[in-house]
Amino acid sequence: MSPYLWLLVLSLVLSGCLKSTPPVAAPTAVPVRVAVVLESFDDTDIEGAPASVVEQITAELHKRNLVPQVVPVDPSFATVRSTEGRLDRLEGDGVGLLVECAPRFSAQVNGRYRWSVQVEATLDDGRADEVRRSFKVPVHLIYDHQEEAAALAEAAPIVARQVGLLLDEWIDVTTAE
Amino acid sequence: VITALIALLAAPAAAGPVDVGGYFRVMARPDVQGGNGRLGYWNLHGRLMNEGPYGMLDLRYDLLEREPGASEPWASVHARIEGGSIANADPGNGTLAAYRVSQMYVRGGNVLLQDVVWQVGTLEYFFGDLGLYDIRPATLFFNTVGLSAQYRNDFAEILVGFGDSGYGIHRDRYDAIPTFGGAARLRVGGHLDLGVGAEGRAEPGVPGNVNAPYQTPDMSYEDWVRGEVVQSYVQEFGEDLLDYFPAPQPRTASSYALVGHLGFGNFGPLVWNNLFIRWERRHPQRSTTEPWQGQDVELWVHDFTDQRFSLQIGDEAQLRLVPGRLDLAIGGLYGNDRDLDNDILPTDFDRTYASTVWRLQLYPARTFHFLAETSLAREWSRNGNRFREHADSIFANRGGQPDVRGLETGDSDTRRTWQAKGGVVLNPLGPGIFVRPSLRVLYGVQYSTQNNAFGNAFVERLDQYSDFDTVEQHWHHLAAVEAEVWF
Numbered sequence: 001m002s003p004y005l006w007l008l009v010l011s012l013v014l015s016g017c018l019k020s021t022p023p024v025a026a027p028t029a030v031p032v033r034v035a036v037v038l039e040s041f042d043d044t045d046i047e048g049a050p051a052s053v054v055e056q057i058t059a060e061l062h063k064r065n066l067v068p069q070v071v072p073v074d075p076s077f078a079t080v081r082s083t084e085g086r087l088d089r090l091e092g093d094g095v096g097l098l099v100e101c102a103p104r105f106s107a108q109v110n111g112r113y114r115w116s117v118q119v120e121a122t123l124d125d126g127r128a129d130e131v132r133r134s135f136k137v138p139v140h141l142i143y144d145h146q147e148e149a150a151a152l153a154e155a156a157p158i159v160a161r162q163v164g165l166l167l168d169e170w171i172d173v174t175t176a177e
Numbered sequence: 178v179i180t181a182l183i184a185l186l187a188a189p190a191a192a193g194p195v196d197v198g199g200y201f202r203v204m205a206r207p208d209v210q211g212g213n214g215r216l217g218y219w220n221l222h223g224r225l226m227n228e229g230p231y232g233m234l235d236l237r238y239d240l241l242e243r244e245p246g247a248s249e250p251w252a253s254v255h256a257r258i259e260g261g262s263i264a265n266a267d268p269g270n271g272t273l274a275a276y277r278v279s280q281m282y283v284r285g286g287n288v289l290l291q292d293v294v295w296q297v298g299t300l301e302y303f304f305g306d307l308g309l310y311d312i313r314p315a316t317l318f319f320n321t322v323g324l325s326a327q328y329r330n331d332f333a334e335i336l337v338g339f340g341d342s343g344y345g346i347h348r349d350r351y352d353a354i355p356t357f358g359g360a361a362r363l364r365v366g367g368h369l370d371l372g373v374g375a376e377g378r379a380e381p382g383v384p385g386n387v388n389a390p391y392q393t394p395d396m397s398y399e400d401w402v403r404g405e406v407v408q409s410y411v412q413e414f415g416e417d418l419l420d421y422f423p424a425p426q427p428r429t430a431s432s433y434a435l436v437g438h439l440g441f442g443n444f445g446p447l448v449w450n451n452l453f454i455r456w457e458r459r460h461p462q463r464s465t466t467e468p469w470q471g472q473d474v475e476l477w478v479h480d481f482t483d484q485r486f487s488l489q490i491g492d493e494a495q496l497r498l499v500p501g502r503l504d505l506a507i508g509g510l511y512g513n514d515r516d517l518d519n520d521i522l523p524t525d526f527d528r529t530y531a532s533t534v535w536r537l538q539l540y541p542a543r544t545f546h547f548l549a550e551t552s553l554a555r556e557w558s559r560n561g562n563r564f565r566e567h568a569d570s571i572f573a574n575r576g577g578q579p580d581v582r583g584l585e586t587g588d589s590d591t592r593r594t595w596q597a598k599g600g601v602v603l604n605p606l607g608p609g610i611f612v613r614p615s616l617r618v619l620y621g622v623q624y625s626t627q628n629n630a631f632g633n634a635f636v637e638r639l640d641q642y643s644d645f646d647t648v649e650q651h652w653h654h655l656a657a658v659e660a661e662v663w664f
Contacts, residue, residue, distance in 0.1 A: 039245040042292070042329075046246070078246070102245040106196060107255055107280075109235050111306030111313055112663065116196050138198050140663040142611050143449050144305055144362070145370050145440065157606055 023164060025065035026171050032061055032097050032123075033090045035071040039102040040148050048073035049101060050153050056160035057099060064167050066095075087124045095125045099163060103139070103151035112140040115151040121163050123170050131173070133166045196237040203230045203263050204659030211648065213632035216621045216655050221510065222552045222596045223534040224311040226621040226657055230266040232276070233259035243286070252285040255298075294327045300338050302360060304372050304438035305451045307491045308611055309508035309534045309550075314455040314489045315436035317376045320345025321356045336360040342378055346460055352388040354380045354430075354460070362438070370440035375433065378460060382427035390461060391425030391477035398481055402522045402584065406476055407469040419469070425477040432460035442494075450494040459485040459526075484517035485526050495610065501540060504610045508534040515559070522584045523563035530556040538602070538610045546602040548617065556592045561585045564592040564627045568647035569639055587627075594625040600657075614662035623653040 036049035036057055048054070058068040071090055080086050083100065090096035099121045106114045117137040124130045137155035152159070206214035206226070216226040236256045243251040260276030262269030269275045282298025299322050304315035318325070323340015337359040343351045358376030365371075383389040393406075400406045410422060434457040442449030462482035466473040493508040509532070516526035532554035539547040558564070562585040567573045570588035600619035606612050628649050629635055636645040 041243050041245050041247075044246040081246070104243065104245075106198070106237050107235065108301070108303060109198065109257070110200060110233065110259075111303070111308065111311065114198055114235060116198075136196070138196075138664060140198075140200075140613070142306065142308060143440070143451070145364055145367060145449075 023063050023168055024171055024175075025063070027065075027175065029065050029067050030095060031067045031069055032095045033071050033092060034058060034061070034068045034097045034099075035073055035077075035086070035090055036099045037073050037077060037086065037101065038148060038152055039100060041102065041104045044078060045075065046073065046078040047149070049099075050149050050156075053101075053152055053156040053159065056156045057163050060160050060164035060167060061097075063164070064171060066167065068097075083120060083122055087122060087130075090124075093126070095123065097163070097167075098122045098124070099159070101152050101155075101159065103148040103155070105147075105151075109140065112142055113144060113146070115139045115141060115154075117151055117155040117159070119155075119159055119162065121159075121166050123166055125170070125174070131166060131170045133162055133169075135162050194239045194242060196239075197234065198236075198664060199232070199234040200661075200663050201230075201232040201263070202228070202659065202661040203266050204657055205266070206655055206657040206659075208655060210650065210653055210655075211629075211633050211635055212653065212655070213634075214655070215632055216596060216598070216623050216653060217594060217625070217631055220310045220312055221530055221532045221554045221556070222594055222623070223309050223508070223536070223550060223598075225309075225536075225550055226596075226598055226619060226655060228311065229261055230263040231259070231261050232263060233257065235280075240283075241285075248287055248291060250285065250287045252283065252288075254283045256281045290326075290328075292328060292330065294329075296325045296327065296338075298322060300325050300340055302336060302338075302374075304360070304362070304374070304436065304453060305440065307451070307453070307493045307508055307510065309493055309506055309536060310491065310510055312491060312510065314453040314491045315372070315374065315438050316455075317358050317360060317374050317434065317436060318356070321376075323356070332364055334360075334362045334364075336374075342460075343380075346378075347388065347463060350388045350463060352380060352383075352386065352390070354378050358434075360436075368441060368443050370438065372436075372438035372440075374436045377433045378431060380430040380460070382429045384427045388463070390428040390430040390463065390479045392428055392480040393425050393477045394423045396423075396476065398518060399521060401465070401476065401478065401481060402519070404467055407467045407474050411469075422474065428461075428479040428483075430461045430479055430483065432458050434458075446496045446498055448495040448497055450492065452492045453490070455487070455489045457487045457489075459487060461485075481518050482516075486515045486517070488513040501608055503540070504538050504608070506534075506536045506538075506610050510534075519560065521560060523558040523560045523586060523590070527559040528557060528563075529559070530554065536610060538608075540608040543607050544604055546604055546608065547599070548602050548619070549597075549599040551597045552595070554592075554594045556594075558590045562587045562590050564589045565637070566626055566628060568628055568637075568649040570628075571639065589626065592625060592627045592630065594623060594627075594630060596621060596623045598622075614660065614664075617657070617659050617661075619657045619659070621655045621657065623655075624651055625653075626651065 036054050038047045038049045061068040101119050103115050103117045121133045122130050137158045139151045139154045208214045238254050240252040257280035259279050262275035264271030280299045282296050284296045286294045300318035302317045303313045306313050320342040321340040325338030327336045339357045342354040342356045356378045360374030362372035396406050400409045437454045439452040461479045464475050464477045490511045496505045511531045513529045514526050534552040536550040565587040566589045574588035598621040603616040635648050
């Protein structure tokens with residue numbers, strides 16, 4: 001193999017092993033109650049997000065010296081449609097993080113199933129203004145039987161990253177004070 | 178056009194949500210063996226390194242927005258623009274003429290019937306995809322514009338539709354082809370998925386309509402494929418009677434497709450397996466022309482093309498061999514095309530083909546992967562030699578003696594092809610054979626029994642006066658840098 005090819009392979013390997021810069025962490029460990037809600041456009045039921053999704057989101061909290069306390073999403077969440085009402089369900093004082101995810105099937109597209117996952121992430125620490133982030137993640141599933149949970153699982157890396165940015169914003173605000 | 182459409186849809190975004198998605202693949206595959214940058218001829222050897230550039234935008238605009246868990250009426254309009262040309266990556270050089278509005282429809286739900294989705298516009302529907310091949314055997318309404326109604330719950334789905342496939346099939350020589358069909362599928366516990374579907378098309382004869390189906394009488398099939406119908410007529414009746422060339426007789430054309438699907442998985446290392454089957458009677462061809470002394474004579478060929486049948490079976494399994502470390506996808510494709518009118522001419526309507534594709538993807542790091550793929554394919558022509566194994570094939574099949582009346586186009590009725598591809602993949606979103614975006618650096622090799630079995634610009638005629646000699650090569654090597662993304 002020519003030295004140029006070795007160099008190419010080596011550079012690609014190194015690029016795959018890049019260390020990411022750690023995010024800014026809270027000065028002291030802060031407990032955060034976390035609920036990740038999975039909604040459906042076709043059904044009135046509400047479920048908790050798949051464990052893999054919750055894990056990726058809580059990992060973002062750990063990176064920032066925040067201590068996640070996962071609140072199970074029970075069927076009673078379905079009776080409350082507003083974000084504020086659901087935040088109230090995260091009982092207790094301190095900080096609550098609510099991530100509402102609503103995957104929606106859009107269309108069959110050239111062999112794949114296009115979904116868009118609408119996400120509303122809200123962090124409430126008892127102040128008047130919550131820190132909030134709304135975004136949409138496109139997902140192209142490959143099988144018909146895959147539905148909301150699969151779409152959310154596919155979107156999880158981007159959802160977790162966006163939640164991380166929300167946490168950064170909140171840490172910046174609280175640290176500045 | 179694309180920019181204008183995006184702007185048009187994005188402008189009222191504040192009033193209603195716009196969802197813009199799409200897909201593209203672009204690649205550089207410098208081919209120093211005289212090819213056009215594709216490893217082989219077609220997707221039978223796997224889509225990887227056998228497809229060219231492609232771009233697509235899929236747009237959705239919510240006219241009446243849906244709310245999670247709500248049972249209120251909703252409506253959305255969808256449009257898709259797609260085509261196969263990107264600047265500096267193909268001969269079209271990014272021309273917008275290569276793009277088209279392939280889909281345009283409006284969907285509405287919870288109108289008149291709860292949980293029923295109505296769709297008006299283009300109706301294409303598929304049961305799934307053979308991702309390794311980029312082929313969807315179980316597709317319905319590919320050419321149809323019309324109305325469909327779809328009901329779906331957690332266990333079953335029913336779709337019925339009707340419309341017109343006239344423009345889709347005949348394009349600028351439109352003739353109405355009413356099309357009816359439907360599909361049903363059943364899901365069992367996330368482990369089993371069964372589906373069947375059918376589509377029927379009828380094109381009634383309309384005497385006098387120059388775009389309706391006809392048959393020119395008293396024409397032999399062999400004369401037609403040789404392009405000698407007019408010549409035979411003139412020989413028999415004389416040129417003076419050419420004005421009395423037989424007038425076409427009206428026909429009623431019909432065609433149909435039956436599709437089936439069996440999916441299972443979510444146990445052990447098997448992520449999912451999809452089996453698709455398609456049986457189709459193709460829609461008859463309209464007409465061909467033969468030149469005769471400076472004018473084209475139109476020959477109507479319904480009866481010569483109404484017995485074309487096609488069977489296609491495809492299977493693809495995805496396995497997670499070592500979770501997070503090693504995945505495998507295996508595909509198989511079999512096709513049997515038969516033209517009962519034709520026993521003499523080798524064509525794509527009289528052949529069998531079969532192939533298997535295996536792809537392994539190894540994940541040494543989350544975003545850095547190794548990919549290896551191999552495929553083996555066999556194609557057989559039912560009506561004789563179709564493939565040229567040698568640059569001087571006339572010496573291989575006839576000892577150098579020309580057969581000026583022969584209909585064969587090669588020296589073998591079989592083409593066998595093997596391909597292998599491998600390289601590195603950068604996947605920013607992590608592991609997964611079908612996770613995109615993918616940035617790939619690949620090397621591919623092909624061996625085919627056919628000479629120069631890839632798109633090329635070599636001289637194929639054995640002509641002593643040609644400035645260029647023929648070239649014989651069965652191995653094809655190709656390096657590629659390519660990107661593929663869904664967004």
